[in-house]
Amino acid sequence: MSETSFDVIIIGGGPGGYVAAIRSAQLGLKTAIVEEKHLGGICLNWGCIPTKALLRSSEIYHYMQNAKDYGLTADKVGYDTEAIVKRSRAVAAQLNKGVGHLMKKNKVTVIDGRGRLDGPGKVAVKKDGKDAGTYKAKHVILATGARPRALPGLEPDGDKVWTYFEAMVPKEMPKSLLVIGSGAIGIEFASFYHTMGVEVTVVEILDQILPVEDAEIAAHARKRFEKQGIEIMTGAKVEKLDKTKSGVTATVNDGKESRKIAVDKVISAVGVTGNIEDIGLETTKVKTDRGIIVADGYGKTAEPGVYAIGDVAGPPMLAHKAEHEGVICVEAIAGLKPHAMDKLKIPGCTYCQPQIASVGLTEAQAKEKGHEVRVGRFPFIGNGKAIALGEPEGLVKTVFDKKTGQLLGAHMVGAEVTELIQGYVVAMNLETTEEELMHTVFPHPTLSEMMHEAVLDAYGRVIHM
Incomplete structure (x- = not known):
């Protein structure tokens, strides 16, 4: 590549990163984005979008099963797990290509590889473990996202204990499922699998499911879930998971007694943690706190010229928050004086039933x-x-x-x-x-x-x- 110097380099091509790149280019800044896997990031490829495709399939399946409620007849209603997953992956692939098109349209340089800071204003890139160049920029935006959190003793193995990655591409529907955690990710998967006929149990360590929601709304949702047949245990902790030939036996303690629950699969949905490792933070003055990068309402970190947006900059860890942060950050860099991010005005949505x-x-x-x-x-x-x-x-x-x-x-x-x-x-x-x-x-x-x-x-x- 002939170009080695940019006004803005963004590390990470998820919703925050690619939107920041587009806005940066619109403002006339010479822009590059570094991405090692898929443009669109977790949200587009393994999160928001493909899960909504799965949930749409389950929603239609639900309506087909209840066609008589609408004066309709639907005989021999069934589903094909492989086809459901294939459709979900196709939706993600289509949008991934769309992001690539947007990069070309806006003349954003896409650098294929893993980027890390090499001191202020420098980004070193590796591809398949080999050096792929060092690039300079007046401003570097970290948009490295987050990954599933793992609890000690309850670590996912990709086989019997899943993260959302495996939960999105089941080879076949399990007969029974335990979901650890009742935040948006856990509840969405609980809703999807239950609608597809799986026996689902949700365990939440707090006294309320959907802990960030209004208590009255969460209570209403819980009644609906339980009426549908989802078992919910709050104020309960999964103490251990014993894997067997046929599945997993979970030991769950509700504070009064321990109970063993045997299931085919377990989904660990206990939150996410920022990707702050191996991105060169130690070569700068950037500060971290409890697994995220400390940044202000404009994305500024403690290192001048280095910014952080999206999940790696802390909650709420939502794609639309990341996108808006990206726009604010770039507009501040360009001197447009945007309003700082107001997290109280960020909507939250859970796409269960x-x-x-x-x-x-x-x-x-x-x-x-x-x-x-x-x-x-x-x-x-x-x-x-x-x-x-x-x-x-x-x-x-x-x-x-x-x-x-x-x-x-x-x-x-x-x-x-x-x-x-x-x-x-x-x-x-x-x-x-x-x-x-x-x-x-x-x-x-x-x-x-x-x-x-x-x-x-x-x-x-x-x-x-």
């Missing part, structure tokens, strides 16, 4: 921060579109500051709430008050009408309840 979505403070968090709150709720059963869809179970909840009318948070559980939440995200970014939301006209019949009603309910003006 039922879906869960939220933004801002939970009711408990708002009270802990000293807010007097007004809380509004509206159930799906009061919405005509939800009933027509055959989805009458769900809840929309809003949390307002009683004194100012500021929308502090919004939380939902039910059909398509991952698409609805953005309305509240926009409202919060615009610093909308309850009065403006109440005077907004929502189309009928839509699920979005429940968003309006939940606001009205917080102020004693609800109509359809």
